[in-house]
Amino acid sequence: MNVNNVVAQDVYRVWEQIHSNTLKPAKLKHRKVGEFREVPLPRSVREAIERYEAKHGTTQDGYLLRGPGGYFTEGMERRLKRLFTDLPPDKGVGMYGFRHYFASHALGKGIPITDVAEWMGHKSIEETYRTYRHLMPGSITKAARTLDAGLWEAA
Incomplete structure (x- = not known):
């Protein structure tokens, strides 16, 4: 999640995905390099992003959830769940x-x-x-x- 990809109050622009093997940014599946897709950004999610950024900051390039060794991985889900404190603490999420x-x-x-x-x-x-x-x-x-x-x- 990158704060620089919030392009409007209710729009998040997805430019890349984290490749499952390399755990590094890669082009989106089914898209050419440089293409993106825009997804709805609910107010509650935007506000959660803003709270998390205010409390924890971002990396130099705008990422919220980037670990010391690289980009977001499945093991960082607990940090992501902290963004959404209203979610039930289901173990399977x-x-x-x-x-x-x-x-x-x-x-x-x-x-x-x-x-x-x-x-x-x-x-x-x-x-x-x-x-x-x-x-x-x-x-x-x-x-x-x-x-x-x-x-x-x-x-």
Whole structure:
């Protein structure tokens, strides 16, 4: 997480990812060098970032959670959890847990799957659909009700 990537009050720009083998910055999957994706930045998350930065500072290049030997690794999750003090202290919550929470919550609240797929960095919405389709129950019922209401308005 880099404070320099907060490009608006509600937007975080993702330029890189930490490569799982080298634990060093690498280009984003499914993107060319220099390409990025922008993701929503909830106010509560932005404020947590600001609190953490005020208390602990950043590295010279703006990273919040960079260990003495390099970039963020799975072992630093406890530090990340300190950013979000309101989260329950579940032992099973890890980086992928945060990703799944984000996608699940967004889809469950009706955010279009195309947007969620882009924010997650998935190559296609098929990947997002296969993983999260079960979280969109009732979409057929919702569509039927919406169409029905439209038909009554047209009559």
